[in-house]
Amino acid sequence: MRRAVITGLGFITSIGNNRDEVLRSLRTAKTGVEVYPDFVDDPLVPISLLGTVKGFGFPSIDFEDWTFPDTYKMARELLRPMAPNTLYAYFAMRQAIDDAGLTTEQISNPDTGLMTANGGSMYMTYKNFHQFEQRGVMRSPPMAIINGIPGSLYINLVPAFHIKGATLGFSSACSSSSHALGTAVDLVRSGKQKRVFVIGAEDCNRYSVVPFAGVRALSVQKDPEKAPCAFDRKRDGFVGTGGGAVLVVEDLDAARERGVTRIHAEVLGWGQSSDGYHVLASAPDGSGLSRAMVQAMQDANVQPSEVEYINAHATSTPFGDSSEINAVKSAFPEGQRPLISSTKSLTGHGLSLAGAMEAGFCCLSLKEGFVPISAHITDLDPMCEGVPVITKPVDLAPKIVMNNSSGFGGTNVSVVLKKWEE
Amino acid sequence: MVPPTEQEIIALRTNLKRCTPQTIEAAVRFRTTGDLTEIPTVVYGIIERHLPAEHSRDLTQANDDTRLIEDLGVDSLTLLEIVLSIEETTGISVENEELREIATLGQVKAFIAHKITTAGDPKAAKPAKTRRYTQLEVGMRLPQQPPFFFLEDAEIQGKIARSSYTISGKEYFLEGHFKDNPVMPASLVFEALGQVACLWVLECALEHIGTDVSTNEVLFASMEESHFYRRAVPGDRLDLEVEMIQVHEPLAVFRGTATRNGEKVAHVERLVLAFGPDVVEHLSKREHPPVVAEPGPVDGAAVPAVTPADSAADLPVVPPTSAEDTPKGKVTRDDHARPDPEDLVAIGESGKKPQEDEFDRNFGI
Structure with a gap:
């Protein structure tokens, strides 16, 4: 059996928007959770905390209103079909590609695939349907389906990166991107793909998080230095977050063949x-x-x-x-x-x-x-x-x-x- | 036009927030006064704001012929965004098919102006969609080709198809028709009407009866009550119009008229085309038993004799002359008889005159 190694990483997370920031936060136990104004300002929302993604803003579903780091040039055509989770993932993907040192040819070929995991954008879906009801079907945003459904992640990324290999979208709730990683590892170990991008991404807003309050799954703590607190007797629920994370899973021989000098880890099973x-x-x-x-x-x-x-x-x-x-x-x-x-x-x-x-x-x-x-x-x-x-x-x-x-x-x-x- | 509320004006400004102040003010003025002269500013402003960054945002260099996709780099989804914004701003609705016909800035302006002026008129509000074809496009669809191709630009609007033919004077058939006196044969005027009808069948059979007809699957079947009124001579432009009366596979029945400067040149009350693969297969056999039509409800489908009206044209007749007056032009039909498929006569029946064979061959075999 072939060996699957991780040759590239990309992070847009509450604790950092690149590998170095994430590493620093993990080493120093720096929290990414904050009091989120949109929650505390709304008396109907019982929670206060959110693992916010810094540097990104989505004040409306109109992509031209969005703010994000100016790291990459984002053409209208690229942004137009996106949801917040897709944009996070795009940034993480670019990082992972740079980290792995992949050329355009090494990304776009039949031996390179892409596995995505995403719950869809409740935010886009809700606002789209609002327009759908208010203004009529024919004046709804043309991208209303593909920026809302869970598949929007691969729908956006496959054309954006000209992916030619295996593509799958995973929708198994909170284990989705682990299923994606496992499947990618299988594809590489079996020799069916030389490398597979594994992408997990979620929105980070009221619509992606607050509905969990309905099942009493969220922490009502107000102090981000106290919650969330897994394994503590006082734990009272989770705090939501979003962002994007990308791993490049690569066949060891293929990685060596293209002269990879840094391997992050091997996935044993x-x-x-x-x-x-x-x-x-x-x-x-x-x-x-x-x-x-x-x-x-x-x-x-x-x-x-x-x-x-x-x-x-x-x-x-x-x-x-x-x-x-x-x-x-x-x-x-x-x-x-x-x-x-x-x-x-x-x-x-x-x-x-x-x-x-x-x-x-x-x-x-x-x-x-x-x-x-x-x-x-x-x-x-x-x-x-x-x-x-x-x-x-x-x-x-x-x-x-x-x-x-x-x-x-x-x-x-x-x-x-x-x-x-x- | 109902004046907008204050809230609608606010919504309008929000919708146009990335347009120039001039565009926004023009849109507000248009919504308030209904002044159509504001439309170009509004439409250009909305288009400009959607243009890709790599294209110049300056439309002052553009004219009515500027193409949205080729010249301005607008993709189909951006066009949709533009249309949605124009719809929101002007209060009109654009349908998919209409959208597909818009290619240039001029077409956008004309289209919006037309939509707005026809907005409250229920008759004009939903006009039959007009499909237009250049001569080249017509030629690509029809089986007839030069020198036996008698159509220029064409259009189809519902059951009506129109085209024209201008007699140049250089046509081969004028050489002997007649000596020192060039006249377009009446048979060819009817042929031209048949070609317009043929275009309608090729383009519209699918939407009307769900049959997709291929180029070489349309044949001339019969003609009744054909009359020729005036000579057509070099320099004349013949306006050709046919109206579909009935269509039921494998037959389509048309009424057709050719005019010159509004004066009637020729008229045919029933011009029948047969179409579909079965018809072609049937007629391709060496011996031609009659076309067997599905005993459909097409009234008068079974016309026993084909009556090209060329007899009238063979004589330098002075109008008005009815084809029925000529011996060969006499049409016999029994309106009360149940159409008998055996009676349906197709072209190429033995004993036909050579010129009829040629006529028919060029009509689709």
Whole structure:
């Protein structure tokens, strides 16, 4: 079997709009969460916090009103079909391409594919339908479908980058971009593609986040230095975020052939499972996620004792976090449990973005030799006993790490990554 | 025009916020006064604001012939954006088919002005859409080709198709028709009407009866009550018009008139074309049994004899002369008889005169 390595990373996230900023935030536990005026100013919105994406503004659905860094020239034709999540992803994609040092020919050929994960733009959809109802169908924005549906991410990026290889859009809620990563790894390891871009992206606004308040899944905390707080006894729900994250998954031989000098990490394997339990809640015993982790370790051919760090899915909801702790307890024998933290306590929960973003964090952890802490824990949930949650900085340069993702409906994905050593 | 409310004016200004102040003020004046002279400023202003950055935003160099796509770099989606903005600003509605016909700045202006002036008139509000064809476009569609191609630019509006033919004086058939006295044969005037009808069948059969007819699948079938009134001589421009009376596969029935300066040159009350692959296959056989039509409801579809009116033209007749007055032009039909498919006569039937064969061959075989 061929080997899949990560040769490029791109980040537009609440904790940084490039790799260096993200790395600095993770190392220093700097939060990307803020009090969001649009929430606090609205008495009907019960939440205050959002993992804001800095430097981007979307005051209306008219792309000509949008503000964003002037890093890249954005033609009208390019922007016109986009939603906020697409624009984030485009920026992250450009970064990843630069990071991987890919030429135009290496991007646009039948051996290079693109896997996207996205929940669609509720914002664009809602505003589009508003115009649809108010002004009539024929005066609705012409791009109303393709900038709203989950597929809009690949619909935009495939033509923008002239992608010629395999394309898929993933819509498995919060595990979407981990499914995308796993599928990309399969395509590369089987030799069907030489490289695959993995892209997770979400909007970051009232429409993408606040609806989760309806199921009481969001934290009502007002202080971004206190929440979110995964694994803490006081955790009261997640804080939303958005942005875009891109990983370039590449066949090792193909990467060497084109003279790649820097490999971020190798993806050793992955596993996936379903809870078959509930539309929203994870199985309390974590059996589904546990099976995904065991399968991932088997696929990666590593022993539980070899895994040194887990970037948890833990979103800071009471049920979800405890379910994940139970899953870790079940997948790893006592005494062989890896360090675990939730970077969502710094970034907020990026939904479809989460898996790709956190796999990117795992690459940084492996490459730079550190493990990010689980922030804002002052009262560790006693049920975490026996699972080493990182509440304070530790001195560890892990060689093998794992990233977990779970989504509504009980979908679970676990990915095992290894530090790259020549 | 109902004067806009204050809120509508605000909405108008918001809609046009990226246009120049001149454009916005012209739009406000237009909405307030209905003054059509403001339209070019408004329309140009809206187009200008949508132009790609790499193109000059200065439309002062542009004229009515400036093409939106080729000259200004407007893509189809930008055109849609422009139209939506114009719709919002002027209060008109543009349909997809109309949109496709707009290619130049001049067409945009004329179209908007037309839409606005016809807006409250229910009759004019939804005119049958006119499709226009250049002579080249007509030639690309018809099976007839020079020197047996008698159409210039053409248009189709609903059931009506129009074209024209100007007799240059250099046509080959004038040499012997007649000695020192060039006259366009009446048969060829009817041929020209037939060619207009042929264009209608090729372009409209699909939308009317769902049959997509190919270029070589239209044949002349019959003609009734054809009359020739005036001679057509070099320098004359014949205006040709046919109206579809009935269409039912495999037959289409037309009424046709040729005029010169508004004066009637020729008229045919029923000009019948047969079309469709079955008809062609049927007639391609060496021996030609009659075309078997689906026993459809086309009244009078089964006309026993083809009656080209060329007899009238063979004589330098003085108008008005009816084809029926000539021995060969006599039409017999039994309106009460159930159309018998066996009676349907197609061109090429044995015993036909050579000139009829040529006529028919050029009409589509």
